[in-house]
Amino acid sequence: MLFQPTDIELIREVLQDSNARAFETLMKRYTSSVYGAALRLMKDEENAQEVTQMAFIQAYRHLDSWRGENFGAWVTIIANHIALRMLEKEKRRQTDPLDENTDPPNEEYDEQKELQLQAMEAAIAQLPEAERQIIQWHYYEGVTLQTIAQRLGQTENNIKVRMYRIRERIKKRMQS
Secondary structure, three states: OOOOOOHHHHHHHHHHHOOHHHHHHHHHHHHHHHHHHHHHHHOOHHHHHHHHHHHHHHHHHOHHHOOOOOHHHHHHHHHHHHHHHHHHHHHHHHHOOOOOOOOOOOOOOOHHHHHHHHHHHHHHHOOOHHHHHHHHHHHHOOOOHHHHHHHHOOOHHHHHHHHHHHHHHHHHHHHO
16 A cells, blocks of 8 residues: 655645645545536636646745645635636626727736735634535535525525624634
């Protein structure tokens, strides 16, 4: 039986020894799940592949900010944010034709917004798996509260209460 290093061991190798093969192992381990999440949002294989690649690049660049939570969930959250931004840009492009006399919008990098997104991603990643799944379904996949309730065998009001409590927990973690 072959020894399979844990995510934490692999990340330590990447951070301490700049071991590219360790990160490659992480990518092989999680590419299919990250791609699946991206495909559900993008509904297009080529864009889903691009989102997956961008998510792993961003994860690599910000690996030192990883807080030890589930690595696969962390990269998936990054991919979801990238996909949602791409979809938002595409939607704006389709619905907001620019006049010839109008300058394109200035979409400079906003470090404060990025830090808030990273804090939110980290807070979500620290949630128990069941709560992360509810957040994933509702905010990233657009599943209605009614459908979530059916999937979990609960009432819609119960899911609303859980969502409220989850959001409050995320806010607290982001503030600390």
